[in-house]
Amino acid sequence: MTAPRPEVDISRVMAELDALAKRSDAPSPAVTRVLYTDTDLAGRALIKELCADAGLSVREDPIGNTFARWDGLEPDLPPVGTGSHIDAIPHSGRYDGTVGVLGALEAIRALKRAGFRPSRPIELVMFTSEEPTRFGIGCLGSRALAGAITASYLASLRDRDGRDFDEIRRAAGFQGELSDVRLPEGAYTAFVELHIEQGPHLERDGIPIGIVTAIAAPAALRVTLTGEGGHAGAVLMRGRKDALCAAAEAVLLVETIASNSGSPDTVGTTGVCRVHPGAINSIPERVTLEIDIRDIDLVRRNCTLDTIRGAIEAMAQRRQIAAHVECLNSDPPASTSVIVVEAIRAACGELGLRSLPMISRAYHDSLFMSRVAPTGMIFIPCKEGISHRPEEYSEPEAIARGIEVLAMTVARLSGTEDHAQGAGDGTR
Numbered sequence: 001m002t003a004p005r006p007e008v009d010i011s012r013v014m015a016e017l018d019a020l021a022k023r024s025d026a027p028s029p030a031v032t033r034v035l036y037t038d039t040d041l042a043g044r045a046l047i048k049e050l051c052a053d054a055g056l057s058v059r060e061d062p063i064g065n066t067f068a069r070w071d072g073l074e075p076d077l078p079p080v081g082t083g084s085h086i087d088a089i090p091h092s093g094r095y096d097g098t099v100g101v102l103g104a105l106e107a108i109r110a111l112k113r114a115g116f117r118p119s120r121p122i123e124l125v126m127f128t129s130e131e132p133t134r135f136g137i138g139c140l141g142s143r144a145l146a147g148a149i150t151a152s153y154l155a156s157l158r159d160r161d162g163r164d165f166d167e168i169r170r171a172a173g174f175q176g177e178l179s180d181v182r183l184p185e186g187a188y189t190a191f192v193e194l195h196i197e198q199g200p201h202l203e204r205d206g207i208p209i210g211i212v213t214a215i216a217a218p219a220a221l222r223v224t225l226t227g228e229g230g231h232a233g234a235v236l237m238r239g240r241k242d243a244l245c246a247a248a249e250a251v252l253l254v255e256t257i258a259s260n261s262g263s264p265d266t267v268g269t270t271g272v273c274r275v276h277p278g279a280i281n282s283i284p285e286r287v288t289l290e291i292d293i294r295d296i297d298l299v300r301r302n303c304t305l306d307t308i309r310g311a312i313e314a315m316a317q318r319r320q321i322a323a324h325v326e327c328l329n330s331d332p333p334a335s336t337s338v339i340v341v342e343a344i345r346a347a348c349g350e351l352g353l354r355s356l357p358m359i360s361r362a363y364h365d366s367l368f369m370s371r372v373a374p375t376g377m378i379f380i381p382c383k384e385g386i387s388h389r390p391e392e393y394s395e396p397e398a399i400a401r402g403i404e405v406l407a408m409t410v411a412r413l414s415g416t417e418d419h420a421q422g423a424g425d426g427t428r
């Protein structure tokens with residue numbers, strides 16, 4: 001027996017995406033939803049309400065990772081997890097992450113409507129802060145769940161205003177011990193994340209579903225360059241120690257080194273530049289840069305990191321500027337699980353949808369969930385590959401196809417229909 005084909009109510013999903021996009025600190029169509037702000041809490045409240053309406057039991061951990069469970073026929077078995085994030089970087093779009101949360105909810109609702117009864121529970125997971133906006137580190141929630149960061153590391157985090165993580169999360173209403181966040185061994189049978197591609201391939205090739213086989217390895221550096229400030233008029237050019245001029249060289253070094261790694265899979269971006277004191281008539285005394293480096297090959301990625309670090313230090317020495325280079329994170333790439341990939345492929349087969357194996361160059365919570373459980377990702381096309389911008393767009397039809405595949409995949413992984421043993425009575 002196979003799971004009945006789920007009927008996805010896409011107009012409801014689009015309305016819910018719209019309602020979530022209205023919880024934003026930027027004017028429409030832009031979306032800004034930063035961790036633990038009132039807007040983030042309003043977004044979370046909406047999701048929790050929708051989950052409760054769907055009959056799911058909702059709980060939160062001490063940092064706000066949120067779990068909404070549909071109990072199976074065997075509620076003591078580890079659940080099949082599915083989900084993503086709803087935080088949004090400043091001035092971004094409405095589909096990144098949110099499609100994987102509201103899509104997971106609709107997948108569960110569609111399976112319920114179709115009369116499906118899972119054996120293992122199916123659990124929607126909404127991860128805290130996939131985006132690094134507030135604390136400079138991405139996938140905060142899934143990292144902590146996977147034990148990739150410790151409770152003491154979490155407690156040591158400060159946001160840009162110098163407020164500490166513990167104070168902010170408690171003020172946002174999340175209590176309990178940080179040491180309780182880590183998931184126990186075997187907490188999930190499998191994990192699947194639905195996400196927009198954030199790249200152009202699926203749309204360009206006219207393929208509705210991407211099946212992720214590997215997730216690129218991200219790393220991030222924070223570089224603080226400290227020179228000498230002074231009056232922009234009174235201090236002559238000779239002998240200046242302008243931190244922003246050094247930073248400009250550093251940005252170009254990142255571009256050059258990443259471009260010359262020998263592989264198009266190496267990418268380097270300086271996305272943050274903070275200038276102190278930041279006045280037109282004042283020589284920049286201190287500049288902080290945040291640099292993102294990724295690759296699908298760990299050795300080459302690390303080599304790029306080392307080369308950039310060395311080149312920035314040498315440049316700073318030449319300019320007599322102090323350079324402090326801090327590694328914010330340096331994660332290995334992840335392979336997705338054959339079991340989950342096969343389940344997604346089988347779902348595509350049953351639905352008659354073409355699929356493309358692909359590498360995720362963006363990182364996702366799945367990068368860390370893959371340390372906890374067999375993990376896979378389903379990609380859907382997005383317009384021109386645009387993401388992290390207000391123009392981000394995925395067609396309702398594309399989202400509906402993704403939700404159908406997700407529903408069939410979690411149904412398969414939840415184990416009621418055991419093809420291998422031919423069990424067809426809804427029990428195991």
Ligand SMILES: [Zn+2]
Pocket residue numbers: 085096097130195364
């Ligand atoms: Zn995302």
